[in-house]
Amino acid sequence: MILVSGATGGIGGEVCRLLGHAGVPFRALCRKPEQVERFNQDGIEAVLGDFDRPETLDGAMQGCDRLFLITPPTPDQVAQETAAIDAAKRAGVARIVKISASDGNVRSTVPWAKSHALIDHHLRDAGMGWTILKPTAFMQNFFWFKDAIAKGFLPQIAGKGSVSWVDTRDVARVAARVLTEEGHNHATYFLTGPETLDMKEAASRLSEVTRRKVRYLDLPNPIFKLILRLTGNSRWMANGLIAQFSDVVAGHHDIDPTFEIKRLTGREPKSFTDFVRDHRDEFVPSN
Numbered sequence: 001m002i003l004v005s006g007a008t009g010g011i012g013g014e015v016c017r018l019l020g021h022a023g024v025p026f027r028a029l030c031r032k033p034e035q036v037e038r039f040n041q042d043g044i045e046a047v048l049g050d051f052d053r054p055e056t057l058d059g060a061m062q063g064c065d066r067l068f069l070i071t072p073p074t075p076d077q078v079a080q081e082t083a084a085i086d087a088a089k090r091a092g093v094a095r096i097v098k099i100s101a102s103d104g105n106v107r108s109t110v111p112w113a114k115s116h117a118l119i120d121h122h123l124r125d126a127g128m129g130w131t132i133l134k135p136t137a138f139m140q141n142f143f144w145f146k147d148a149i150a151k152g153f154l155p156q157i158a159g160k161g162s163v164s165w166v167d168t169r170d171v172a173r174v175a176a177r178v179l180t181e182e183g184h185n186h187a188t189y190f191l192t193g194p195e196t197l198d199m200k201e202a203a204s205r206l207s208e209v210t211r212r213k214v215r216y217l218d219l220p221n222p223i224f225k226l227i228l229r230l231t232g233n234s235r236w237m238a239n240g241l242i243a244q245f246s247d248v249v250a251g252h253h254d255i256d257p258t259f260e261i262k263r264l265t266g267r268e269p270k271s272f273t274d275f276v277r278d279h280r281d282e283f284v285p286s287n
């Protein structure tokens with residue numbers, strides 16, 4: 001039995017869909033009774049559990065031998081995942097498949113990059129099986145700016161820096177594969193898309209697919225921060241995103257394509273053009 005956390009989120013939801021499609025038994029971990037009910041109505045086993053309340057985890061993990069571990073980037077991420085790893089060990093889970101990040105580094109100025117590095121170390125030291133997936137930046141991050149893109153602008157602060165953008169659907173495909181296959185214990189996989197694009201090229205692909213001109217606006221950091229704050233991001237998240245794009249991306253520290261997705265799943269990862277095509281309606285004005 002596989003316990004899937006983040007089952008109501010993007011990657012975890014797709015992992016559930018793929019496991020269900022393959023007929024692999026799994027249990028979805030949810031924080032709210034109404035989420036459990038929704039999964040049950042679809043004929044999917046689900047259980048209540050909250051990484052902020054470790055006492056809820058032992059029961060949720062009973063009888064599971066694998067855990068798909070994912071949490072959103074917050075200041076609580078290290079505490080949440082550390083609690084999950086410790087509970088999994090107590091419950092006899094044999095292997096954890098964890099979503100980490102390609103830029104994980106304990107000295108990073110990017111808060112979640114530092115958190116993932118600390119959690120990765122904790123997991124490797126826990127005395128159990130693990131597979132660590134380290135994706136680079138998600139193509140789905142472009143949804144953050146979909147309204148601006150629909151108006152013809154891609155606001156960013158990344159200069160000429162580029163990213164080997166990865167589609168979260170490919171990250172989920174790898175996760176589902178390594179959760180159900182042997183041979184991935186104590187392995188770390190860096191996951192990227194097939195090519196490296198800077199923001200100017202990303203804007204040009206968006207223009208090409210939407211057939212509307214999208215211009216990359218390379219903004220000063222304070223203006224970008226204002227946009228992030230006005231669109232509902234916390235100060236912690238806004239500062240983290242500034243560090244991510246102005247230090248890691250503009251500083252040319254993202255990783256080159258690794259081709260691991262093809263090697264692990266036998267299928268090419270989606271290109272940025274594929275991603276925009278699949279979600280074209282999100283990037284054009286609604287009427």
Ligand SMILES: NC(=O)c1ccc[n+]([C@@H]2O[C@H](COP(=O)([O-])OP(=O)(O)OC[C@H]3O[C@@H](n4cnc5c(N)ncnc54)[C@H](OP(=O)(O)O)[C@@H]3O)[C@@H](O)[C@H]2O)c1
Pocket residue numbers: 005006007008009010011012030031032049050051052070071072073080099100101102112135136137138141
């Ligand atoms: N964005 C990127 O470019 C990028 C790149 C590399 C790595 N990553 C990493 O990818 C991960 C995914 O982030 P995301 O924002 O995309 O996730 P997400 O899809 O929004 O999913 C988050 C999931 O975690 C669940 N959750 C939240 N708090 C929880 C708790 N206390 N206990 C149990 N479950 C909890 C949520 O449940 P509810 O529905 O109940 O809220 C949701 O199902 C992060 O660790 C991030 O650092 C991101």
